[in-house]
Amino acid sequence: MNNEPKAGLSRRHLMASAAGIAATGLAGLPTRAFAADPIKVAGIYTVPVEQQWVSRIHKAAEAAVAAGAADYTYTENTANTDYPRVMREYAEQGYKLIVGEIFGVEAEAREVVDEYPDVAFLLGSSFLPDEAHPNLSVFDNYIQDASYLSGIIAGAMTKGNIGMVGGFPIPEVNRLMNAFMAGAREMNPDIRFQVSFIGSWFDPPKAKETAFAMIDGGADLLYAERFGVSDAAMERGVLAIGNVIDTQADYPDTVVASAIWHFEPTLDAALAKVAAGAFTAENYGLYSFMKEGGCSLAPLGTFEGKVPEAALALVAEREAAIRDGSFTVEINDEEPKSS
Amino acid sequence: MDILDILLSASFWAATVRIASPLIFATLGELICERAGVLNLGIEGIMVIGAFAGWMAVYLGTGLWAGVAVAMLAGMLFGLLHATLTVPFGLSQHVVGLGITLLATATASFAYRLSLPEVTSPPKIEPFQPLEIPGLSQIPLLGPALFSQTALTYLAFVLIVVVSVVLYRTPLGLALRAAGENPASVEAQGLSVTAIRMGAVIVGSGLMGVGGAFLTMSAFSSFFFEMVNGRGWICIALVVFGAWRPGKAALGALLFAAFDALQVRLQQTPMGALIPYQVFLMVPYVLSILALVLMSRRAEVPAALMVPFNKGER
Numbered sequence: 001m002n003n004e005p006k007a008g009l010s011r012r013h014l015m016a017s018a019a020g021i022a023a024t025g026l027a028g029l030p031t032r033a034f035a036a037d038p039i040k041v042a043g044i045y046t047v048p049v050e051q052q053w054v055s056r057i058h059k060a061a062e063a064a065v066a067a068g069a070a071d072y073t074y075t076e077n078t079a080n081t082d083y084p085r086v087m088r089e090y091a092e093q094g095y096k097l098i099v100g101e102i103f104g105v106e107a108e109a110r111e112v113v114d115e116y117p118d119v120a121f122l123l124g125s126s127f128l129p130d131e132a133h134p135n136l137s138v139f140d141n142y143i144q145d146a147s148y149l150s151g152i153i154a155g156a157m158t159k160g161n162i163g164m165v166g167g168f169p170i171p172e173v174n175r176l177m178n179a180f181m182a183g184a185r186e187m188n189p190d191i192r193f194q195v196s197f198i199g200s201w202f203d204p205p206k207a208k209e210t211a212f213a214m215i216d217g218g219a220d221l222l223y224a225e226r227f228g229v230s231d232a233a234m235e236r237g238v239l240a241i242g243n244v245i246d247t248q249a250d251y252p253d254t255v256v257a258s259a260i261w262h263f264e265p266t267l268d269a270a271l272a273k274v275a276a277g278a279f280t281a282e283n284y285g286l287y288s289f290m291k292e293g294g295c296s297l298a299p300l301g302t303f304e305g306k307v308p309e310a311a312l313a314l315v316a317e318r319e320a321a322i323r324d325g326s327f328t329v330e331i332n333d334e335e336p337k338s339s
Numbered sequence: 340m341d342i343l344d345i346l347l348s349a350s351f352w353a354a355t356v357r358i359a360s361p362l363i364f365a366t367l368g369e370l371i372c373e374r375a376g377v378l379n380l381g382i383e384g385i386m387v388i389g390a391f392a393g394w395m396a397v398y399l400g401t402g403l404w405a406g407v408a409v410a411m412l413a414g415m416l417f418g419l420l421h422a423t424l425t426v427p428f429g430l431s432q433h434v435v436g437l438g439i440t441l442l443a444t445a446t447a448s449f450a451y452r453l454s455l456p457e458v459t460s461p462p463k464i465e466p467f468q469p470l471e472i473p474g475l476s477q478i479p480l481l482g483p484a485l486f487s488q489t490a491l492t493y494l495a496f497v498l499i500v501v502v503s504v505v506l507y508r509t510p511l512g513l514a515l516r517a518a519g520e521n522p523a524s525v526e527a528q529g530l531s532v533t534a535i536r537m538g539a540v541i542v543g544s545g546l547m548g549v550g551g552a553f554l555t556m557s558a559f560s561s562f563f564f565e566m567v568n569g570r571g572w573i574c575i576a577l578v579v580f581g582a583w584r585p586g587k588a589a590l591g592a593l594l595f596a597a598f599d600a601l602q603v604r605l606q607q608t609p610m611g612a613l614i615p616y617q618v619f620l621m622v623p624y625v626l627s628i629l630a631l632v633l634m635s636r637r638a639e640v641p642a643a644l645m646v647p648f649n650k651g652e653r
Binding site: 050052163199203204209210216228247 | 348350351354357358448451452458459460461463554558559560561563564565566568599600603604606607608609611612616617620
């Protein structure tokens with residue numbers, strides 16, 4: 001696995017040569033480096049880095065490396081049962097900031113966090129920050145602003161029947177679905193929603209079958225929360241709305257718009273806090289809000305000119321209002337139901 | 340849409356056949372192993388490696404059918420390992436089987452990351468497309484359900500017949516069944532129980548590999564680590580459900596698939612808003628367990644299933 005960071009190699013090299021210089025008598029040169037030293041960041045993910053959600057974190061971390069702010073390595077496909085062990089390994093190795101997701105290991109992960117008070121942990125979690133774990137900050141993809149806007153477009157593009165396939169009805173999924181539904185109802189309050197959960201994050205054939213069933217049930221637009229849904233939409237010639245990542249390149253005639261998550265503001269804020277020595281227990285979920293630049297609506301791309309003007313006008317109006325704070329998208333974590 | 344409307348729609352039956360196809364391949368594979376006396380719990384992992392290998396081969400530029408062959412070979416390779424450990428060495432079939440599942444699953448993810456270190460989303464291939472059989476696909480209800488499927492689905496159904504005929508109408512089938520019932524009698528005929536059992540496990544594992552490949556090459560077009568998602572374990576139950584008979588086992592696969600296709604559709608009816616979604620997801624499993632209880636009362640388990648054979652031992 002090629003996850004040893006290049007930046008790390010060069011830095012090690014630099015430190016080695018600095019040590020070499022010191023050894024040859026040129027003492028007085030600082031062996032310990034500079035103010036803008038990149039922070040050692042480790043990512044621990046339970047899925048491969050190309051999975052939608054994690055890919056956004058991975059991308060932001062690589063951007064931070066490119067900007068010289070971080071030194072990054074990661075472990076993917078970590079089973080929840082293995083997660084605490086991997087956390088300890090990185091903490092022992094001197095990583096300063098550990099990023100990951102503990103939705104399946106909330107309690108155990110907090111035990112590890114307490115063992116390493118000098119390491120900053122920024123972990124995706126269903127719970128709020130707690131002063132009892134001052135070095136643990138939590139985040140989640142609070143991109144309901146963008147989901148709401150994508151819902152407005154969906155509401156204008158459907159004749160009145162939208163299918164939504166989800167993995168599990170956890171807060172993060174529900175929140176975005178509810179915001180999407182609220183947006184769609186802005187354009188057409190009578191839309192019928194078909195909602196299904198497949199009980200798995202990675203079973204695209206099952207997600208696809210579920211989507212087919214919704215199309216059979218009259219859906220002419222699908223909310224693609226899982227891989228497999230856009231494929232069903234493409235095969236049957238109906239539309240889809242993307243979530244978290246922009247997949248329009250793969251489905252140019254199917255995916256109208258996507259609500260995209262940007263992890264960069266979250267990570268940058270954490271890196272700044274770590275560098276300043278001011279990392280505390282906080283809720284970084286706020287950095288996923290639209291006014292923080294944490295989410296956006298993907299460009300219409302191939303659907304430029306095909307979305308009704310009225311919807312675009314409302315999107316523009318609401319987006320401006322969200323950004324200036326005069327409009328807030330409701331955060332509703334309840335499980336959405338078929339209507 | 341109420342239940343009757345669903346049951347009378349062609350798309351419901353088409354979905355049933357689609358969902359059943361990978362299960363049919365893997366169930367037939369498991370059945371061949373068990374009829375020869377070897378329980379193959381490597382099935383789940385072998386499906387994963389088949390799903391990966393077939394898809395990867397196509398991604399690297401081989402044709403779809405060559406991809407199916409690669410999936411089969413990958414399955415056979417792990418079958419060979421399983422057979423070597425359980426047949427001549429006579430090790431615990433439970434432990435070896437679960438070990439093979441872990442090894443094959445891990446091998447798939449390792450090979451995936453080695454070959455695709457830097458991808459932003461799982462790459463796609465051009466999968467098998469539905470092939471309408473002229474004439475037959477025009478039959479109402481049955482046509483769209485049975486005769487507008489992909490070539491791999493047709494292959495699954497052809498295999499049900501082939502496996503039945505070989506098992507019950509050929510000397511090879513007789514020897515294979517005897518190896519699972521009374522291996523000493525096979526030995527008395529001058530045949531090698533070891534060779535027959537190893538051959539059965541290898542061929543059966545090859546079919547499991549194709550079952551996995553169905554997921555990445557027909558049902559979907561890219562590979563995910565957890566996409567087999569317990570289908571292999573279902574196939575083990577289906578073999579019992581089918582009382583170790585290919586036709587009945589395939590029927591069981593279709594029944595399970597029908598329950599699955601039904602629950603997916605019921606979730607979207609007004610009922611879906613009243614009943615928790617988990618209840619719907621449970622439906623195929625609960626009904627299959629009930630059917631299993633009813634069906635397996637008269638089932639005849641191969642007498643020498645999981646009994647290692649040592650030549651000359653009395």
